[in-house]
Amino acid sequence: MDYKTLAANVKADSFKMAALPRQIRDSALNAIIDDLTANKEAIFAANAKDLEKAAADALPAPIQNRLKFDEHKLNDCISGIKDLIAMEDPLFQELLKRQLDEGLTLIKTTCPIGVIGVIFESRPDALVQISSLCIKSGNCAILKGGSEAGNTNRILFDIIYKAGTTAGLPQSFALLIEDRAGIDELLKCHESVDLIIPRGSNQFVSYIMANSKIPVMGHADGVCHVYVDKDADLEKAVPIVIDSKTQYVAACNAAETLLVNRSIASQFLPRLAEASGASIEYRGDETVCSLIGCKAADDQDFETEYLDYILSIKVVDNADEAIDHINRYGSHHTDCIVTENSDTAARFMANVDSAGVYQNCSTRFADGFRYGFGAEVGISTGKLHARGPVGLDGLVTYKYKLFGSGQIVSDYAGGVRSFHFKDLK
Amino acid sequence: MDYKTLAANVKADSFKMAALPRQIRDSALNAIIDDLTANKEAIFAANAKDLEKAAADALPAPIQNRLKFDEHKLNDCISGIKDLIAMEDPLFQELLKRQLDEGLTLIKTTCPIGVIGVIFESRPDALVQISSLCIKSGNCAILKGGSEAGNTNRILFDIIYKAGTTAGLPQSFALLIEDRAGIDELLKCHESVDLIIPRGSNQFVSYIMANSKIPVMGHADGVCHVYVDKDADLEKAVPIVIDSKTQYVAACNAAETLLVNRSIASQFLPRLAEASGASIEYRGDETVCSLIGCKAADDQDFETEYLDYILSIKVVDNADEAIDHINRYGSHHTDCIVTENSDTAARFMANVDSAGVYQNCSTRFADGFRYGFGAEVGISTGKLHARGPVGLDGLVTYKYKLFGSGQIVSDYAGGVRSFHFKDLK
Structure with missing residues (x-):
């Protein structure tokens, strides 16, 4: 079967998935825990094959490391699923209940988005996390993992699929894509796929965004800032930076640019440079260079996500200049102000247009686990639907149910009846 | 100035707009009421020019009618703005407040989307409604109205702009586009415009969706269904259909297709045909034709939004067949079941994947005013962010504020500290 047909089958089953009660979704998650545990030796054996190939192909050490799926990773996955089972059902929540008129009641209720395509990196545990989040939220999932993890992904998917369908999930509740060409096929399935969540390099995410009519949730860039204000406690500022x-x-939430208030620059920057030693390469404006003798930064530097031990630095006259810089050069991901002045912090947080606005803590906190969401499917820098780390909440939408007893609009348009709008909750 | 520069100015002011307290936004709305009232004769005179031109151009009567902006329309607008002022502030609402650890508190708080481009039809009152909704929700607006209403839109915009800036809104809080070419310029401003809401013909909305990188909220099609179940009260079913x-x-929420359960078709369809007389042209499948002697419907009919006094009819064996038909042929707008059986209604409402799922009332209720939202900027058939009639709620997003006291992630990654996740509200 071609991907268009396969995706259409998933779509057709997404309507059934949306109607399943919590008990069936949770029992599927329980069955997955049992089957992962029962089949762990086979999983580790499949993973060993992937690891052998990675070693033979001399893949970089960090990738080989992320590829590993051992007892420890399995236990993390299982504990994550247990957390999900314990969480409140994200579906069937009444967001609004309003009597429009006698015998005419409107209920706004949460429901799944439908079919979610997730393209993720070479961590096999990501497959387990994403599948579990989709099951808990009543969504069908089309999954494409990194090819380096092909054997591990296949066995994990097979276990999840069998446990899920046995527990009562519909036959096409999940689909695994195993070839790179499948991604381009997936991007064409706008009639069947409601949302694509790509995780991976900026270039890859930009490619997805440019090549599909399907809405995309994610982030291409992560140019995060730390602004050290004139009222900063420099004891905190150094370790935070x-x-x-x-x-x-x-990581996308690593800082790429440091903004420093002019009045404390000569105190702060040498302290920072001393504390970091040679571990960070600094690129600064004229003032910065004169203070710590680093490379000169150009405009390009302030737009760059280095993803490396490099930090661009600019001296600003005040918080407003920092805010303007961040809104202009940033990627609306996560930006931090270091200050003891709560008025300045409030102004920074109200005016900086980012998914995360922080006072006195590291930008690295921008993460679903650290926010207490249990897990995340990704981090969104878009402003619609979901922003920042996306957990269960970001995987649901809502529908309006209207319960009547024969009401027609011409009675209201003609003045025979009128609305009385009474909120029932 | 070109539109790109103008839009960038609006974007820059959107950050200031987002930080304004409720009191300034509400006082702007109050000033608009005063100034509309004080300048009403000039408004009516400008409208008279548009009406004269429309008459000279022999525009269709319904368009001439919608173009009219008289004392009655003005009062409707003013009463709508008063309702908005009275409504709770959609901004700065805390959706979540969680202590991650001692002295590290996460707050998820509502904020405006930013810059919203709205392209609307020839009703000048739409300009007032949309501007007011954007002001209340802290968004900047780029507006393009129907050219037939050019004079009226210009004076209404000037009044709103002057009242708004005098009350303290930023200089570029709103922008009026007056030429058709400006729409294409607007579609290119993806760096400055966060969302486009197009209202108008299906063809026009599809054009917008296909020609911009900016997210679009709206609907291209409105193929709505009424399903008359075997347990329907036919006394209710006839007027509802x-x-x-x-x-x-x-209207987009008018029904285009009627689905009838086979077991009651021979009772119901002749009653419907008798009640409607010649006012509706029916197009049915074989059974329908044999019962009421209408035209034959083909597959194309079931995909068509007639926007006319034409209704396609199909006989189905049961509710599940009706659900499948709606999910396949519908546009996920609004669909109704007529039944006295609450189990069947629940199944229909859970399985039909539409923004509105109704029991025993007309599909025409799908409307922001009728839902008690005060007004709407449009109706969305997309599943992300906002669904169905979109009022103030759909014009806001959220950001995460994290207040720390020097926390860094390496302490948590290294086991020196751990999260304790305590919800504070």
Whole structure:
């Protein structure tokens, strides 16, 4: 079967999936825990094949590391699924209940989005997390993982698929794409796929966004800032800047630019440079260069997501200049102000147009787990539907149910009847 | 100035607009009421020019009618703005407040989307409604109205702009586009415009959707259904079908297809045909034709939004066949079941994937005013962000504020500290 037909089958089953009660979705998640546990040796064996191939292909060490699916990763996955089972059902929540007139009641209720296509990197645990989030939220999933993890992904998918359908999920509740060409086929399925969540390099995400009519949730760039204000506690500022930059340089929430208030620049920058030593390469404007003797930064630097141990630095006259810089050069991901002045922090947080606006903590906190969402399907820098780390909440939408007893609009248009709008909850 | 520069100015002011307190936005709305009232004769004079030109151009009567902006329309607009002022502030609402750890608090708070481009039909009152909704929700607006209403739109916009800026809204909080070419320029401004809401013909909305990288909220098609179940009260079914079809045939929420359960078809269809007389042209399948002697419907009919006094009819064996038909042929707008059986209604409402799922009332209720939203900027058949009639709620998004006291991620990654996730509200 071609992908268009396969995706249409998933779409058809998404309507059934949307109507399933919590009990069936949770029992599917329980069955997945059982079957993952029962089949763990086979999973580890499949993973060993992927690891062998990765070693033979001399893939970089961080990739080989992410590829590993061992007892520890399995336990993390299982504990994540248990958390999901315990969570409140994101479906069938009444967001509004309003009597429009006697015997005419409107209920706004949460429901799944439908069919979600997720394209993810070479971490096999991502397949388990994403599938579980989709099951809990009543969505059907079309999954494409990194090819390096092909054997592990296949066995994990087979286990999840069998456990899910046995527990009562519809036959096409999930689909695994195993070839790279399948991604382009998926991008064409706008009649069947409601949302695509791509995870991966900026270039890859931009490619997806440019090549599909399907709405895309995610982020292409992560140019995050730390602004050290004139009222900053420099004891806090130094570790916050270093953590934001270096705790994991390849992450989208790592800081790429430091903005420093002119009045504290000569105190702060040498302290920062001393604390970081040679671990960070700085690129600064004229003032910065004169203070810490670094490379000169050009305009291009302030637009760059280095994903490396490099930090651009600019001196600004005040918080407003920092806000303007961030709104102009940033990617609306996560930006932090270091200040003890709560008025300045409030102005920064109200005016900076980003999914995350922080005071006195590292930008690296922008993450579904660290927000207490249990897990995330991705981080969105779009402003519609879901913003920032996207957990269960971002995987649901709503519909309006209207319960009547024969009402017609011409009675209301003609003045025979009128609305009385009484909120029932 | 070119539109790109103008739109960039609006974008820059959108950050200021987002930070304005309710009191300034509400006082702007109050000032608009005062100034509309004080300048009403000039408004009516401008409208008279548009009406004269429309008459000279022999525009269709319904368009001439919608073009009219008289004392009655003005009062409707003013009462709509008063309702908005009285409504709760959609901004700065705390959706979540969670302590992640001691001294590290996450707040998810509503904020405006930013810059919204609205392209609307020839009703000058739409300009007032849309501007007011955007002001209340802290969004900047780029407006393009129907050219037939050019004089009226210009004076209404000037009044709103002057009242708004005098009350403290930023200089570029709103922009009026007056030439058709400006629409194509607007579609290119994806760096400055966050959302486009097009209202108008299907063809026009499809054009917008196909020609911009900016997210579009709206609907291209409105193929709505009424399904008359075997357990329907036929006393209710007849007026519901007639009202859904004829109360305003040009509306997107008018029914285009009737589905009838086979077991009651021979009772119901002749009653419907008798009640409607010649006012509705029916196109049916074989059974329907044999019962009421109408034209034959082909597959094309079931995909067509007639926007006319024409109704396609299909006989189905049961509710599940009706659900499948609606999910396949419908446009996910609004669909109704007529039944006294609440189990069947629940199944229909859970399985039909539409923004509005109704029991025993006309599809014509799908409207922001009738839902008690005060006004709407449009109706969305998309599944992300906002669905169905879109009022103030659909014009806001959220951001995450994180208040720390020096926390860095490496302490949590290294096991020095751990999260405790305590919801504070």
